Structures are given as structure tokens and as C-alpha cells.
Amino acid sequence: MRRLIALAMLVVFLAPLSVFAKEGMWLPILLKKYNIEEMQKMGFKLTAEDIYDINKASMKDAVVIFGGGCTGELISDKGLLITNHHCGYRQIQAHSSLENDYLTNGFWAMSQKEELPNPGLSVKFLVRMADVTAEAMKGITDESKEQKELKKNIKEIEKAAEKDNGYKAIVKPIFNGNQYFLFVYEEYKDVRLVGAPPSAIGKFGGDTDNWMWPRHTGDFSLFRIYADKDGKPAEYSPNNVPLKPKKFFPISMKGVKTNDFTMVFGYPGSTARYLPSQAVDRIMNVSDPDKVAIRTLKLRLMNEDMEADRGVRIQYAAKNASTSNAWKKWQGEIKGLKRLNAVERKLNQEKAFKAWMEQDPARQKTYGQVLPQFEELYKALKPYSKAYDYYSEIIYRGTDIFSIARTVDRLIKRSFNYDAAKRQKAADALKASIDKHFKDYNQPTDEKIFTELLKVYGKEVDCIFQPEYFCKNYAKLESGKFTKKIYRKSILTSKTKLNALLSNFTPANAKKLEKDPIIRLYREFVDAFTVKVWPNHAKISTKIGAVQKLYMKALMEMNKGKALYPDANFTLRVAYGKVEGYQPKDGVTYKHFTTLDGIIAKDNPEIYDYNVPQRLKELYKNKDYGQYADSSDGKVHTCFVASNHTTGGNSGSPVVNAEGHLIGVNFDRCWEGTMSDIMFDPERCRNIVLDIRYALFLIDKFAGAGYLLDEMQLVK
Numbered sequence: 001m002r003r004l005i006a007l008a009m010l011v012v013f014l015a016p017l018s019v020f021a022k023e024g025m026w027l028p029i030l031l032k033k034y035n036i037e038e039m040q041k042m043g044f045k046l047t048a049e050d051i052y053d054i055n056k057a058s059m060k061d062a063v064v065i066f067g068g069g070c071t072g073e074l075i076s077d078k079g080l081l082i083t084n085h086h087c088g089y090r091q092i093q094a095h096s097s098l099e100n101d102y103l104t105n106g107f108w109a110m111s112q113k114e115e116l117p118n119p120g121l122s123v124k125f126l127v128r129m130a131d132v133t134a135e136a137m138k139g140i141t142d143e144s145k146e147q148k149e150l151k152k153n154i155k156e157i158e159k160a161a162e163k164d165n166g167y168k169a170i171v172k173p174i175f176n177g178n179q180y181f182l183f184v185y186e187e188y189k190d191v192r193l194v195g196a197p198p199s200a201i202g203k204f205g206g207d208t209d210n211w212m213w214p215r216h217t218g219d220f221s222l223f224r225i226y227a228d229k230d231g232k233p234a235e236y237s238p239n240n241v242p243l244k245p246k247k248f249f250p251i252s253m254k255g256v257k258t259n260d261f262t263m264v265f266g267y268p269g270s271t272a273r274y275l276p277s278q279a280v281d282r283i284m285n286v287s288d289p290d291k292v293a294i295r296t297l298k299l300r301l302m303n304e305d306m307e308a309d310r311g312v313r314i315q316y317a318a319k320n321a322s323t324s325n326a327w328k329k330w331q332g333e334i335k336g337l338k339r340l341n342a343v344e345r346k347l348n349q350e351k352a353f354k355a356w357m358e359q360d361p362a363r364q365k366t367y368g369q370v371l372p373q374f375e376e377l378y379k380a381l382k383p384y385s386k387a388y389d390y391y392s393e394i395i396y397r398g399t400d401i402f403s404i405a406r407t408v409d410r411l412i413k414r415s416f417n418y419d420a421a422k423r424q425k426a427a428d429a430l431k432a433s434i435d436k437h438f439k440d441y442n443q444p445t446d447e448k449i450f451t452e453l454l455k456v457y458g459k460e461v462d463c464i465f466q467p468e469y470f471c472k473n474y475a476k477l478e479s480g481k482f483t484k485k486i487y488r489k490s491i492l493t494s495k496t497k498l499n500a501l502l503s504n505f506t507p508a509n510a511k512k513l514e515k516d517p518i519i520r521l522y523r524e525f526v527d528a529f530t531v532k533v534w535p536n537h538a539k540i541s542t543k544i545g546a547v548q549k550l551y552m553k554a555l556m557e558m559n560k561g562k563a564l565y566p567d568a569n570f571t572l573r574v575a576y577g578k579v580e581g582y583q584p585k586d587g588v589t590y591k592h593f594t595t596l597d598g599i600i601a602k603d604n605p606e607i608y609d610y611n612v613p614q615r616l617k618e619l620y621k622n623k624d625y626g627q628y629a630d631s632s633d634g635k636v637h638t639c640f641v642a643s644n645h646t647t648g649g650n651s652g653s654p655v656v657n658a659e660g661h662l663i664g665v666n667f668d669r670c671w672e673g674t675m676s677d678i679m680f681d682p683e684r685c686r687n688i689v690l691d692i693r694y695a696l697f698l699i700d701k702f703a704g705a706g707y708l709l710d711e712m713q714l715v716k
């Protein structure tokens with residue numbers, strides 16, 4: 001017994017103490033100043049210039065913004081690019097039809113001729129970035145004119161940066177507006193689909209495994225960037241040629257071990273690291289739980305119908321995925337923040353700030369109002385932020401019928417200022433989205449969700465923020481009669497009727513639509529919100545923004561000389577850490593990697609998310625792994641976790657080793673660590689990475705597209 005206790009104590013002491021996990025998403029031009037020394041101590045063998053340089057090719061020339069919200073990286077000198085399956089999902093879906101169902105079966109171009117163009121998709125390379133704080137603030141003396149002058153300065157900076165070069169420049173605030181940085185991009189618009197595994201691999205585990213470790217998702221897709229014959233951006237043309245990039249990533253075949261250095265280089269979307277205690281309190285105790293509850297209800301109703309009917313299952317697959325993605329993340333966030341005692345920690349930080357401030361009357365004068373104002377403003381915001389959350393979750397994105405009402409209402413309102421030709425053109429432009437809406441629309445499901453969510457709205461939102469009549473009568477929704485009646489009367493539930501009105505979109509028809517019971521009800525909600533909630537919410541939020549800016553300024557002063565990283569804002573960042581597993585809860589330790597064994601173990605043809613393709617099972621049975629098995633255990637490793645600080649937008653980001661070689665593609669975070677947007681926990685925050693060798697194995701052995709490997713540079 002005693003030996004057992006001694007053993008247990010030993011285990012506790014030997015438990016992997018994460019000394020390497022590294023919070024932070026760092027600006028590449030400041031690495032030299034703040035990070036490179038530490039990175040090298042952790043094992044990195046390259047220099048800051050190897051990551052970012054404007055005079056010679058560097059890693060940054062191999063990283064792109066992919067589409068509107070993901071990252072991608074170049075892996076050949078012929079413009080070949082890898083990103084996530086879920087990042088290319090929309091393109092893969094767009095090329096899919098019943099005859100060529102690439103989502104289900106995968107797609108592989110067997111030569112460049114077979115690659116598929118994607119109108120609307122573009123990638124952006126960062127040409128350069130610069131601190132332009134001084135220029136942005138130039139001439140600003142009077143606080144009341146600050147916003148206007150700032151805007152003017154920024155316009156000028158952007159214009160100058162775009163002069164005669166075809167680039168796109170954007171100035172973004174950093175550190176809550178205490179600094180401004182310029183980002184100059186070169187955008188390529190001819191980007192073609194090269195390959196994607198079937199969803200059963202690229203989305204393996206679906207929403208059940210989403211945000212979870214251990215994970216076995218082959219979440220990647222391949223694209224190729226095309227340029228004109230001079231290598232310059234060009235609209236799609238069959239005459240375009242594959243882009244020869246300045247730089248691409250060599251691919252490591254060596255795999256990873258615990259404690260190996262890792263770096264993620266990509267575009268994290270947004271974090272909120274420097275919030276005060278009141279804001280964190282609101283997120284974890286009010287806002288996240290409210291939004292989770294609404295979506296729990298919605299998902300339950302949706303799932304009932306999806307389980308009962310295969311057609312509905314297909315119709316609502318994408319809606320279900322996007323509803324459940326944030327729903328699941330918020331739950332992890334709440335748990336994580338609670339576990340960290342986040343509010344208490346914030347209060348302690350505020351105490352430290354106060355003590356620092358009180359050391360110096362000048363500081364006191366500048367920052368003395370920060371904490372009391374936070375207190376006051378967040379209290380004032382409370383009723384509005386609750387109404388805001390319910391509005392955005394229920395009225396804005398909760399139901400199909402109000403989504404189509406929003407689209408149609410926007411058209412109606414604009415159309416009254418248009419001449420006949422323009423009006424009809426605007427109506428015709430809606431055709432595609434209306435088709436898509438009805439293709440994925442099941443009225444009984446929507447009716448049910450609508451009734452239940454609106455009941456919640458009536459019950460939870462303060463009556464003064466609701467349409468008056470609705471608030472008094474929402475209880476009548478109970479019987480379902482009201483919903484049934486307006487759904488039956490409305491034009492918006494019938495594709496034929498709606499299209500008939502839109503195909504001859506006269507002012508009379510616009511007026512007719514205005515009288516539609518759904519449009520009228522929708523407008524009442526919008527009006528109540530825009531009059532009673534929105535202006536107050538915006539006014540208080542702006543004030544909070546100004547106080548936050550001041551607080552941030554103080555924190556920067558307080559931490560002078562120490563490295564602080566600015567919140568993510570979808571600009572290129574470096575995160576570095578180590579390959580390491582973690583302990584998700586007491587008594588459980590997770591390894592840092594998963595293998596094909598785990599995929600086979602999860603195989604279940606009955607369950608959509610776990611239906612392993614036959615071909616993959618054959619490869620497994622024959623141990624036909626080629627050069628892709630790990631040398632340590634002879635298995636195909638599928639994913640691994642590391643302690644890099646990442647967030648949404650980092651999907652598709654290159655994960656590189658100490659030599660700067662690609663070891664994986666980032667695609668998720670572990671559930672126990674999703675609070676890292678607000679508070680990072682080195683013990684439990686991990687990013688989830690696709691092992692690049694699994695992708696190569698799939699391309700070569702599974703898909704028979706091994707010719708693509710010829711253009712890559714494999715480091716064995």
C-alpha cells in the first residue's frame with residue numbers, strides 16, 4: 001500500500017511539467033527583438049530572417065491567406081498548395097454533383113489539365129508589413145477629431161503602398177489601437193483544385209470528434225496557384241501557368257517526437273487576451289452559456305429530423321456543422337475558464353496594475369479612471385449585451401426563414417431607389433442563393449426550430465427590447481397554430497411563388513412582399529432591435545474600446561522591455577512551442593500522436609462519421625505503407641498535438657520543425673484548451689496537427705496521385 005502511494009507521488013512529480021508551452025502569436029517583424037533567442041534555445045535552428053525578410057526569399061513567401069478565413073502553404077516550385085479539407089470544403093462542394101460527388105468520393109487531378117478552377121477563390125501573399133504608428137497618428141492633436149484624421153491618414157498610407165504595383169494594402173490597429181501596422185498583399189485569383197480526400201477521411205469523425213483529441217481526421221486538400229507567364233496575378237485563363245513561388249516548404253519525412261520544437265506560421269483570426277475581469281465574467285458566466293443553451297435546443301431539434309430522414313440529413317449537414325462548431329468550442333471555453341479561475345486571475349492582474357499605477361501620480365492621472373470605468377461600462381452594457389446575444393443567435397442566424405427574410409428584405413429596401421433595369425438585375429442576382437436556400441430547406445424542421453427559438457426569445461429577452469405585441473403574445477406560440485398560420489400564408493416558404501414575384505420584380509411586387517407576414521414579423525424584430533438595443537450597445541462598446549485602449553497602453557508601459565504580443569487580428573503570426581501530449585483530466589494522460597490503428601478501431605459503416613473507405617482498410621490490412629510509416633513503430637501516424645498558441649484562421653497553417661521543414665498542417669485545437677483565446681493554459685492548450693506523412697500516404701497510396709510527390713522536396 002505504502003509503495004503504491006510512493007509510486008503515485010512519484011508519478012505526480014514526474015508528470016510532464018510543461019515548461020515549453022508558449023503562449024503568444026507574434027508579429028514576424030518583431031521576432032528578432034523579442035523571440036528568436038528563446039526560439040533557438042528551444043531548438044530552432046534558423047534565424048529571424050529565414051522566417052521573415054523583405055530582401056530575400058523567406059518562409060513568409062510560402063504562406064498565404066487562403067480564401068476568406070484560412071491559411072495555406074506552398075509545397076512545390078509549381079505553385080502547389082496545401083490547406084485543410086474544411087477550408088477547401090466550399091470549393092469541393094461546388095464541384096460536386098450527384099454524378100461527380102467529390103465530397104463523398106474525393107477528387108484527384110491526375111494531371112494539371114484536370115485541375116478545377118474556382119471562381120471567387122483567391123490567395124494572398126504578404127509582400128511586407130511595417131509599423132506605421134507615427135504616420136497614422138500624424139497631426140492628431142485634438143481627441144475629438146481623432147477618428148476622422150486617423151481614417152484620413154490610414155487611407156493615405158494605404159494608397160501610397162498600393163501605388164503602381166497592383167498590391168492590396170491595409171492598415172490594421174494593433175494593441176487595441178495603440179499601434180498601427182501596414183500589411184501589403186499580392187493576390188492571386190486563379191487557384192485550382194488539385195486534390196481532396198473523401199469526406200470519410202477529410203472530415204473523419206465529423207462533428208463528434210471536432211475539437212477533440214485523440215483525433216484521426218485527414219483534414220487536407222490540395223490546390224495550385226496559377227499566374228500569367230511573367231508570374232504575375234491574373235484572372236483565370238487556360239493560358240495561365242503554375243506560379244513559381246519565391247519559396248516553398250521542404251517536407252520532413254522524419255516525423256515528430258515529444259519535445260521537438262514546432263512553429264506555426266499563419267493567420268490567427270481573433271483573440272481577447274487583455275480583457276478586464278468584468279468582460280471575462282460576462283463571457284464565461286452569461287454570454288457563452290446563453291449562446292450554448294440556444295444552440296443546444298436548436299441542434300436537438302435539427303438532429304431529431306436528421307436522424308429520422310436521410311434527405312434532411314444531407315440538407316442540414318452544413319448547417320449542423322457550423323452551428324455545432326462554435327457551440328462545442330464555447331463549452332470548452334467555459335470549462336477552461338472556470339478551471340483557471342479566470343475572473344479571479346484577472347482581478348489579481350488588476351490589483352497588480354492598480355499597485356503599479358499608485359506608485360506614480362502621473363500614472364494615476366492618466367490611468368486612474370480605467371478600472372472604475374470598466375466596472376461602470378460593463379454594468380451598463382449588461383442588458384444590451386444579453387439582448388444582443390439573443391438577437392444574433394435567434395433572429396439573425398437562428399432560423400432558415402428569417403435568413404431568407406433578411407436577404408429578401410434587403411432587396412426590397414434597395415429596390416425602391418432603383419430604376420426598372422437595376423431592380424430586376426438585383427432580383428435576378430438573388431436567384432442562386434434562393435436556389436441554395438430551398439435545396440437545403442425542410443419546412444417542418446425550420447417551423448419547429450422557429451417556434452421553439454422564438455419562445456425562448458419571448459421568455460428570455462427583456463420585454464422592452466422586443467416588438468411590443470410579440471412580447472405580450474409569445475405564449476401563444478405554444479400551440480404551434482401561429483407558426484403554422486404564418487408559414488402557410490407566407491410567400492417565403494414557397495420557391496415557386498417567391499421566384500415568380502422576383503422574376504418580374506415590379507414595385508407592386510416589392511410592396512406585395514412587404515406585406516408578407518414573415519417579412520412583417522421579421523421587420524418588427526429588426527426594428528425593436530435597431531431602435532432599442534443597437535445604438536446603446538454600440539455607444540457603450542465604443543466607450544469600452546477607448547478604455548481598453550488606455551488599459552492596454554498601461555499594460556505595455558508596465559511590461560516595458562518584456563515581450564507582449566498583440567491580440568490576433570487575422571494578420572500573419574508566429575506561434576512556437578513543442579510537440580507534447582497533455583493531461584485532459586485527473587488520472588488521464590494523452591499521447592502526442594494517433595495512428596491508422598485508431599481509424600480502423602473507430603470504423604463503423606453504420607455511423608456516417610466513422611465509415612472508413614474500403615481502400616484505406618485494404619492498405620491497412622496489407623500494411624502497404626511505403627515510405628510513410630513512422631520508423632519508431634512501423635505505423636502510419638495520422639495526427640499529433642503541440643503546444644502552439646493558435647486560433648480560428650490558423651486552419652491550414654504550416655507547422656514546421658527546427659529546420660523549417662513542414663511536419664504538418666494545423667487544423668484544430670483540443671477542447672480542454674479552447675479558452676486560449678482569452679486565457680492560455682500551458683498545461684492543456686494544444687493545437688491539433690495533421691501529420692504531413694499521412695497526407696502524403698493518402699495522396700500516393702490511397703489516391704494513386706503519387707506523381708504530385710515528384711514536385712515536392714522530401715527530406716528523409
Ligand code: ARG
Nearest residue numbers: 086206207210211321325668
Ligand atoms: N474546429 C475546427 C475549426 O474551428 C474545424 C471545423 C470544421 N470541422 C467540423 N467537423 N465542423 O474550424
Ligand code: GLU
Nearest residue numbers: 647648649650651668669
Ligand atoms: N478549425 C479552426 C479554423 O478553421 C482552427 C481551430 C482553432 O480555432 O484553433 O481556423
